[in-house]
Amino acid sequence: MKADSNTPKRVHQRIVDLRKLLEGHRILYHVYDTPEVSDTVYDSLMKELAELEQAYPEYDSQVSPTKRVGGDPIDAFQKVTHDIKQWSFDNVFSFDELTEWEDRNITLLIKNGITEKPSYVAEMKIDGLKVIMTYVDGVLTRAATRGNGEVGEDITENIRTVKSIPLVLPQPLTITVIGEAWIKKKDLDIINNERAKEELPLYANTRNLAAGTLRQLDPKVVARRNIQIYSYDIEGGAFTTQEEELNALEKFGFLVNPDRKVCKTLKDVQQFYDTWIDKRSEQDYGIDGLVIKINERNLWDVLGYTAKSPRGGIAYKFPAEEVTTKLVAVTVQVGRTGAITPVAELTPVLLAGSTVARATLHNADEIERLDVRVGDTVMLRKAGDVIPEIFDVVKELRSKTAKKFTMPTHCPSCATELSRVSIGKELSAALYCRNSECPAQHIEGLIHFVSKKGMNIEGLGEKIIETFHDIGLISDVVSIYHLKKSDIDGLEGFGEKSADNIITSINASRTVPLNRFLYSLGIRHVGEQTAKDIAKHFGDIQKIRTATFEELTSVDGVGDKVGAELVAFFANAKNANLVDRLLKEVTIIHEQKVGSSKLSGLTFVITGTLPTLSRDEAKELIEKHGGKVSSSVSAKTNYLLAGESAGSKLSDAQKLGVTILSEEGLKDMI
Ligand SMILES: [Zn+2]
Structure with missing residues (x-):
């Protein structure tokens, strides 16, 4: 029918009918997997609706199915405070632990005068991203990430593109629905193949991909990526059992994981668990384990919450992959x-x-x-x-x-006989080549010396170091500073320009902060952080060289092992000579405090690929402003600075309720 031959009233009715019809087909297709019309029929109905909405903008609506293609890109996500704190479940790893959980609950119920025994609903614990969707009077008004449990990010525009989520409920309910977003394993492969062609970093797993996708600023990208959401919880509804609640979600048009089971006893739970240990790898999505929830809502409510989790539910984890x-x-x-x-x-x-x-x-x-x-x-x-x-x-x-396989008795590089070294009163488990002239050790030492966290000599990569070492152009670390342009220019693969660049970056490294200088020496057990701690404490290379074991081990973060290595290193005449010669080539600068103390007292962990900063640059920035960067997420972590393709640290942080921060967010703080 031609839109312009209709009265506005008839057009409006047609729009309403089309939306209702399309929503019905969406549920049949995306919730029940039983489509009644072909894709092309669906598409042509959608096309008609889109055309009508364009011709009659007064009838357009944000919750029309046509809006699922994705709106305009945004600059940043708004923070949202959840109405109800988002809990996460405690974990158990064995049937014994699961039984203990039940015993604790039953004891608590009896204390409250309840003798009724709980039954359970076992659901899949999907390795995805938790999303929280708010409906007001039946209309999707907001969708957010879990964030730290209290504050998440507003991803409403992205969720609108997800076809397993209704934009409008069949009844004008005001409820909050919780779901887990995931992406099919085969979609991960397809997307990674595309990214590989464009030389973009790959997503490590489907969870990373789901998280990375929902945090896309451009909803059109999300619309293309086929995100799925299994909804599993309603806050604010009046249901007497979890089973009822899941069924209601389905009726409302949400996709609910069909693989769930009502279990009378924990024995039934265990049976279900056992079948899924084997079956889980065949699924389209990653499964961590099962979530076991007490089915009876009245019992759940009596049990209440611990400081971290609701008592009525628990995650029963599968063994690590x-x-x-x-x-x-x-x-x-x-x-x-x-x-x-x-x-x-x-x-x-x-x-x-x-x-x-x-x-x-x-x-x-x-x-x-x-x-x-x-x-x-x-x-x-x-x-x-x-x-x-x-x-x-x-x-x-x-x-x-x-x-x-037998370990070689002699060094594969220099043929020196290998031996164990004594560490305190014990012999090392590892064999060592003790030849101080060993080429392999020299090369590794040189690579360490020029590395980013050391002297940071750009352009001297591992291959070049190896080549220069093999042809005798460099021997020890000091010899790097004796390199001349004419030594390099004309070597196979090097021209005047590349020779120039190498000399320039060598010269640029001639001024270096004390901590990086100390790190670059490659003293055993003296890593990046230890070097920083020692540099900060002594502030002078000569003081470090002459420090006693007691003085060294009095530094926070310096243990006996490190102390002993440092004393031994500087007491060695050859090393002392090397450091003397090195100090003729380089000048140690004392880092000026140009930063602020805005991040003082805060601990950060960095994960994933950030939009503009490298991880080292982000670390430098945080430290410049008084913050600390640690390598793993713990209860002491204040912020997780997360970029694209964030790994398990992201889920660790989410579990611990650590605030997730973007690069943008970090820059806002300083
Ligand atoms: Zn060797």
């Missing part, structure tokens, strides 16, 4: 300090969302303990945040050709 792969070879690395590390070369395998091809085997004792052989099928897991490790061997699959 583990995979098997093949050990192809074991190679040996010589570190800067001469430590020999065996490295497992693996058939590349996907583990917890990223591809792993190498893992540390730590030392010979560990290889012995595992009884791991080349050719073996090994079990691999992520240790802590990132480092993959082999934790077991599938011996049933060992072939006759599997070969025992």
